[in-house]
Structure formats: C-alpha cells, structure tokens
Amino acid sequence: MSATSPRAAAHDFDLAWLDLREPVDHRSRSEDLGRELSRRLGQRTSISVLDMGCGTGSNLRATAPLLGPEQHWTLVEKDERLLEAAVARLCTWAASAERSGGRLVLNKEGKRIAVRFARADLARDLEQVLDVDADLYTASALFDLVSDDFIATVAAEVARRRAAFFTALTYNGVQRWTPKHEADAALASAFRSHQSRDKGFGVAAGPIAPALLSAAFDEAGYTVSEGDSGWHLSAGDEALTEALAAGFAAAVRETRLVPDVKLRDWLAVGRSGALVGHTDTLAIPP
Numbered sequence: 001m002s003a004t005s006p007r008a009a010a011h012d013f014d015l016a017w018l019d020l021r022e023p024v025d026h027r028s029r030s031e032d033l034g035r036e037l038s039r040r041l042g043q044r045t046s047i048s049v050l051d052m053g054c055g056t057g058s059n060l061r062a063t064a065p066l067l068g069p070e071q072h073w074t075l076v077e078k079d080e081r082l083l084e085a086a087v088a089r090l091c092t093w094a095a096s097a098e099r100s101g102g103r104l105v106l107n108k109e110g111k112r113i114a115v116r117f118a119r120a121d122l123a124r125d126l127e128q129v130l131d132v133d134a135d136l137y138t139a140s141a142l143f144d145l146v147s148d149d150f151i152a153t154v155a156a157e158v159a160r161r162r163a164a165f166f167t168a169l170t171y172n173g174v175q176r177w178t179p180k181h182e183a184d185a186a187l188a189s190a191f192r193s194h195q196s197r198d199k200g201f202g203v204a205a206g207p208i209a210p211a212l213l214s215a216a217f218d219e220a221g222y223t224v225s226e227g228d229s230g231w232h233l234s235a236g237d238e239a240l241t242e243a244l245a246a247g248f249a250a251a252v253r254e255t256r257l258v259p260d261v262k263l264r265d266w267l268a269v270g271r272s273g274a275l276v277g278h279t280d281t282l283a284i285p286p
C-alpha cells in the first residue's frame with residue numbers, strides 16, 4: 001500500500017517506512033507474473049528500463065534478477081534524500097559497484113546493471129521523463145497515488161514506443177485486520193475517501209488504479225496479465241503491522257469522518273496481523 005504510508009511531510013515518503021516494507025514487498029510480489037516477465041523479457045541480452053518513483057531502488061532490487069545479463073536502468077525520483085539512499089542501498093546490495101560516466105555500474109549474480117539517477121517531478125514532467133526509449137517502463141507502489149490522466153498518459157506514451165510495462169504492488173482496496181474491531185468498517189469507509197485525495201498528481205486513482213491500468217493497456221492492444229501481491233502480515237511482521245495501522249488511522253483522522261474517541265479505541269488494539277490487497281500488472285506490446 002502506498003497511500004497510508006507514514007510520511008515525513010505531505011506527499012513525502014519516509015525512508016524508514018520504505019526500508020520496513022521492502023522485504024514484505026519482495027516476498028509478496030506475484031511469482032507467476034515475475035515468471036511471465038522473465039519469459040517475455042529475460043532472454044534479451046541487453047535491456048533498458050525506466051523506474052518511476054524509485055524511492056530507494058526496491059523495484060530494481062526485486063526486478064533485475066528476472067531480466068538478462070546486461071541492464072541499463074534509469075531511476076526517477078523527486079526526493080533527493082531517497083535518491084541518495086538508493087545509491088547507498090544499491091551499492092550494499094550489489095557484489096560490486098563502481099562509478100562510470102555519471103552512472104553507477106553494479107555487478108550482481110552475473111548481471112551487469114548500469115544505473116542512472118534522475119531527479120524529476122513525474123507530476124509535472126511526465127512526458128519528458130518517459131522520453132527515454134526504454135524497453136520496459138516500470139514502477140512499484142506508485143500507481144494508486146496517481147490520477148486517471150497520469151495512467152492514461154503513461155499507457156499512451158509506453159504504447160507509442162511499443163515498450164513493455166510492469167508495475168508491482170498497486171493497492172487494490174482490500175484490507176482486513178486481525179483481530180477484527182467493531183469500527184473496522186467505519187474506518188475502511190473513511191479511508192476509501194482518503195484514497196482519492198490528491199497525492200501530488202490530482203485526484204488519486206486509489207484502489208481502482210489496477211483496473212485503469214489494465215483497461216488502458218488492453219485498449220492499446222497489449223496482452224495484459226495481473227497477479228496478486230497482497231501483504232499477508234502475521235507473526236514476525238509486528239513493526240510493519242504497527243506502522244501500517246498508525247498510518248491508516250492518521251489518514252482516517254485527516255478525513256474527520258470517524259470520531260476521535262472511536263479512532264483511539266481502534267488504535268488501542270494490539271494487532272497480530274493484516275491483509276492488504278495489492279495487484280501487479282504486466283502489459284506486453286502486440
């Protein structure tokens with residue numbers, strides 16, 4: 001889920017939150033869709049990839065193993081702190097890393113991964129950012145934040161280049177807490193209204209983003225597949241579950257649709273688990 005994230009400031013993503021969610025994101029990604037991505041694109045000896053809203057580079061760390069031996073990534077992010085963290089995290093993740101001509105060149109499990117970092121505001125400069133002739137346009141945990149128009153533009157620009165598209169971990173509206181609480185439904189309803197709030201891109205698509213993505217690429221003649229990447233949080237995931245509940249309650253509080261006393265009562269419950277629905281989307285050109 002992207003939209004309930006604890007944030008450093010409005011529309012800014014907290015580094016600690018991204019670190020906390022990364023292992024759960026990686027284990028939750030749809031294996032079927034990953035295999036399909038690998039089958040379709042993994043045979044190419046060289047591939048160029050654009051990652052939108054890269055955060056600290058989690059999507060690269062999860063997706064690069066599915067692709068071929070020579071990869072050229074452009075990581076786009078508006079937050080300078082996250083780009084700096086991305087460099088550090090990728091250097092730690094790789095077996096070796098060196099700077100070369102403004103790029104970071106990583107070696108990991110027999111793959112050579114050249115990474116360029118671009119600071120850009122996707123909400124303002126989307127078409128310019130997409131204008132890189134990538135073979136694959138990708139993102140993770142981004143598309144529920146963006147607007148219908150943003151999704152339409154991405155699909156149109158990707159289709160114009162006959163490139164492939166893959167996005168992981170788009171929130172799809174499913175949310176269940178363990179144990180249940182009598183206020184769950186009231187909070188869920190308030191949260192739904194928060195989901196469509198502007199996250200910097202205009203009215204957010206929220207949980208209908210996966211459907212909008214599929215429809216837009218389907219319309220462009222792409223072969224679209226979806227996979228389930230829901231978070232199943234249980235024992236061992238306490239820190240993420242707690243942060244998630246706090247972020248969820250903060251979003252609900254902002255709507256003022258649930259009385260504070262009810263919210264406090266809901267927050268007082270120790271949660272042992274949660275299910276947060278996500279969808280992965282792969283679109284292959286005709």
Ligand SMILES: C[S@@+](CC[C@H](N)C(=O)[O-])C[C@H]1O[C@@H](n2cnc3c(N)ncnc32)[C@H](O)[C@@H]1O
Pocket residue numbers: 001002005011012013018052053054055056057058059076077078079082120121122123124139140141142200
């Ligand atoms: C939920 S985080 C996901 C980060 C990363 N893709 C991951 O999976 O960990 C959403 C990311 O989109 C970035 N973002 C949000 N609005 C943006 C914009 N207008 N331009 C560029 N990046 C943006 C945020 O800074 C954040 O890093």
